[in-house]
Amino acid sequence: MKNSWTGGEAARLETAEENLAVAVHRSEPGALERLIDRFEPALYGYAYGILQNTFDAQEVVQDAVLRAHRALTRQYDEARCAALALRPWLFRTVRNLCLNKRRSKTRALEQPLETFDDGRIGPFVREHGSELERKEDAELLRHAMSGLPLDARELIVLRFMEEMSYADIAKTVGTSEASLRGKVFRSLKLLREALEERGVTHAL
Amino acid sequence: MRCRSVLTRVDALRTGELPAEEQGLVHEHLKTCPSCDDSLTDVGALATNIKALAVVPPRSCKDELADSYDRVRYNNDDVWVAFSDRGLRLVSRGSFEQFSSTYAKRYGRCLKSGTLPDALRKQVASAIEGEGVDKPRVDWSDELSPLERDVLGLLPKIPRGEVRTYEWVARQVGRPRAVRAVGNILARNAVPLVVPCHRVVPTAGGVGNYAFGSPMKRELLRREGVDVDALEKLAKDHVRYIGSRTTKIVCFPTCRDAKRIREENRVPFRGADQAKEKGFRPCLHCQPFAA
Numbered sequence: 001m002k003n004s005w006t007g008g009e010a011a012r013l014e015t016a017e018e019n020l021a022v023a024v025h026r027s028e029p030g031a032l033e034r035l036i037d038r039f040e041p042a043l044y045g046y047a048y049g050i051l052q053n054t055f056d057a058q059e060v061v062q063d064a065v066l067r068a069h070r071a072l073t074r075q076y077d078e079a080r081c082a083a084l085a086l087r088p089w090l091f092r093t094v095r096n097l098c099l100n101k102r103r104s105k106t107r108a109l110e111q112p113l114e115t116f117d118d119g120r121i122g123p124f125v126r127e128h129g130s131e132l133e134r135k136e137d138a139e140l141l142r143h144a145m146s147g148l149p150l151d152a153r154e155l156i157v158l159r160f161m162e163e164m165s166y167a168d169i170a171k172t173v174g175t176s177e178a179s180l181r182g183k184v185f186r187s188l189k190l191l192r193e194a195l196e197e198r199g200v201t202h203a204l
Numbered sequence: 205m206r207c208r209s210v211l212t213r214v215d216a217l218r219t220g221e222l223p224a225e226e227q228g229l230v231h232e233h234l235k236t237c238p239s240c241d242d243s244l245t246d247v248g249a250l251a252t253n254i255k256a257l258a259v260v261p262p263r264s265c266k267d268e269l270a271d272s273y274d275r276v277r278y279n280n281d282d283v284w285v286a287f288s289d290r291g292l293r294l295v296s297r298g299s300f301e302q303f304s305s306t307y308a309k310r311y312g313r314c315l316k317s318g319t320l321p322d323a324l325r326k327q328v329a330s331a332i333e334g335e336g337v338d339k340p341r342v343d344w345s346d347e348l349s350p351l352e353r354d355v356l357g358l359l360p361k362i363p364r365g366e367v368r369t370y371e372w373v374a375r376q377v378g379r380p381r382a383v384r385a386v387g388n389i390l391a392r393n394a395v396p397l398v399v400p401c402h403r404v405v406p407t408a409g410g411v412g413n414y415a416f417g418s419p420m421k422r423e424l425l426r427r428e429g430v431d432v433d434a435l436e437k438l439a440k441d442h443v444r445y446i447g448s449r450t451t452k453i454v455c456f457p458t459c460r461d462a463k464r465i466r467e468e469n470r471v472p473f474r475g476a477d478q479a480k481e482k483g484f485r486p487c488l489h490c491q492p493f494a495a
Binding site: 026027028029030032033036040041044045048054057058061062065066069070073074137138141142145156159160161162163165166167181182184185188191192 | 211212213214215216219221247250251253254255256257258259260261262263264265266268269270300301304305308312314315316317
């Protein structure tokens with residue numbers, strides 16, 4: 001998958017972002033801001049999904065944007081920028097930085113902080129649909145997600161939080177679309193199991 | 205198609221990302237298999253709920269990554285100004301591309317558009333108008349060498365309407381042999397106009413080079429009240445200093461004291477030795493050469 005950021009299907013899907021890459025390359029006024037505005041929330045969500053830590057996630061996103069800017073303005077020529085699939089490329093940069101960061105941290109952080117038992121976990125019976133319950137459900141979902149293995153959590157964040165296409169996710173994590181479908185399915189299954197462990201049996 | 209293969213494709217089907225030929229097969233299966241059909245709605249619901257958990261960054265990284273830029277007009281030209289909350293960072297004339305790439309190279313940071321604070325705008329404007337800036341607010345990077353710091357700090361002290369030589373600057377900062385180094389530092393001045401490197405001219409006379417071109421240097425000096433044509437005429441005659449017959453004091457031609465010398469008392473000198481021989485001493489204000 002290395003060096004496959006150009007051409008192909010992704011390039012056709014990303015017309016607007018292609019132009020953005022070229023705009024940044026040409027140092028057009030405000031181009032970098034547009035890039036940050038468009039991608040920062042998604043990139044942050046992804047980094048947070050992997051790292052489960054606000055500060056680390058911010059740091060990684062900042063570093064990624066700086067690297068992207070450097071690459072687009074100084075390393076890549078215009079043709080390469082024009083053919084670049086910007087979205088998965090950015091996500092891949094964030095991903096690599098996140099994994100570096102995790103590697104450099106102690107294994108203790110492998111278990112996210114949020115998994116501690118705060119007493120609200122467990123079987124419960126309640127009517128469906130109140131505001132409070134929706135809040136609690138969201139909280140349970142968050143818990144369940146933070147307990148997932150990294151690769152499963154990553155896929156769920158990319159697919160359902162950032163709503164990325166299978167094609168883009170495949171580029172980001174470096175796999176084929178077909179095998180990615182299976183992986184996403186298994187991640188969902190894990191999530192479903194984690195929810196059931198916490199006593200959620202109704203459809204969320 | 206079996207349940208297992210269908211389940212892995214349900215999510216792709218939901219967003220219409222499945223290849224057309226597989227779509228038909230999956231649909232067919234869903235019609236006959238209620239449990240798989242349920243999982244389709246299930247994935248949909250879960251997706252909505254996960255989407256709702258999306259986190260937003262507490263603050264944008266734009267502030268961390270980038271300084272702001274704005275533009276100021278000079279005649280019919282743009283002057284680009286980069287600034288931080290501590291002061292001016294870069295002033296450049298010409299295309300924005302050039303400006304931002306210079307900035308990236310020099311500081312390794314990016315630029316976002318902003319509004320120049322009034323205090324800074326006033327400094328740039330009065331520099332362009334030739335009114336001079338006494339205390340430029342500049343955010344030098346922390347990488348300035350001691351010599352750079354001294355040289356750039358000295359420039360605003362050259363009075364408006366006067367010029368000094370590179371040799372003079374080198375002498376004033378205590379490094380009389382570092383004339384070339386001074387030239388290089390001035391050429392690298394990140395904030396021309398506001399930090400008045402245009403007030404430094406070659407020892408041999410004339411106006412010399414400028415970041416924004418010699419014509420602009422002439423124009424700026426003229427706006428500040430320097431008689432550029434006279435300066436160039438003196439250079440043609442190889443005159444570097446002007447002395448006064450009555451006081452026996454020698455000045456740079458643009459020194460405010462030199463301007464007061466009456467025509468009949470003006471003595472031109474080509475060099476310091478020539479002046480010393482005749483018993484003249486250097487002016488204490490402009491200090492044209494070491495006593």
